[in-house]
Amino acid sequence: MLPKHNRLRRSQQFSQVYRQGRKAVSAHLIVRLWALPAAPGAGTSTPSSAGPCVGIVVSLKVHKRAVVRNRLKRQVRAALRALLPRLSPALWIVISLKPEATECEYGEFLRELEQLFTKLEVLHGHS
Template sequence: MLPKHNRLRRSRQFSQVYRQGRKAVSAHLIVRVWAVPQGSAPSPAIGPCVGIVVSLKVHKRAVVRNRLKRRVRAAMRALLPTLRPNLWIVISLRPEATQCEYGEFLRELEQLFTKLEVIHGHS
């Protein structure tokens, strides 16, 4: 589980990211990132906030969807220290993700975050 201060929990937050965020797509993931303006987030210095979306289109069985979410969460835990603090991130899984393992999720997330320039050291 991600720490509570690193989770998107409200529908408004997800909507904000969908409306104003930038998007990058890979074979198994869709990542949307919104840089929160200073002063509008409760405490942006704590770190990025992440939400993970796995729809019924990915797999009908909840057991499979939850397993996929756990794998993505584990990959995000490894990447959180490398991300800028003032971000809201929504990760959506595509139906092809059912074939993915942890290592593939980690690699794809690194590539997408580099493409979106949200890793420390990128502008």
Template structure:
């Protein structure tokens, strides 16, 4: 199950903006880049706020096998779905996967992702 369309970062210009101007936080297996969205743009369904949009970047350096890269992306999407209600609205996030992430299980990805989001002050209440 994928993230909803409103929560997906889809355009190259959005990824580029996050890479150029966003803050960067690192853990052993993941790197988070986060950028506060401008006030304009599409609004969330019924909320009147710009939803947080998420993109995942995983290169061939992580693994040459698409099966392994896709498994990692599925685990990351599942972790984001779990954390989505706690995210502050109006952020653009890009999660870059490092080659060491091949050895991670879902629990470890969830813990590191939560740590990264807290460091970048994207989680509500943190």
């Protein structure tokens, strides 16, 4: 599980990312992110030391069984943990899985997340 300060927890936070965020798509994932305003006292921002906040969405369209959806979320969270220190801190990120994601394993999620974050130019230390 991700630390509490790295999780999107409110519906309004997800809505904000969907409304104002940028989007990148791969074969199995859709990543939406919103860079928090840099102005101090913006109200919606989190402390920069806390790092990015992430939400993972796996709908019933992906798989009807909760066991499968939860396994997919665990795999994405594990891949995300490896990339979290390299992400810009003032971000809200929503990762949605496509139905084809049921065929994926950890390594493929890690590779696709890295590619998508590089495409969105929020990954530090990419070569």
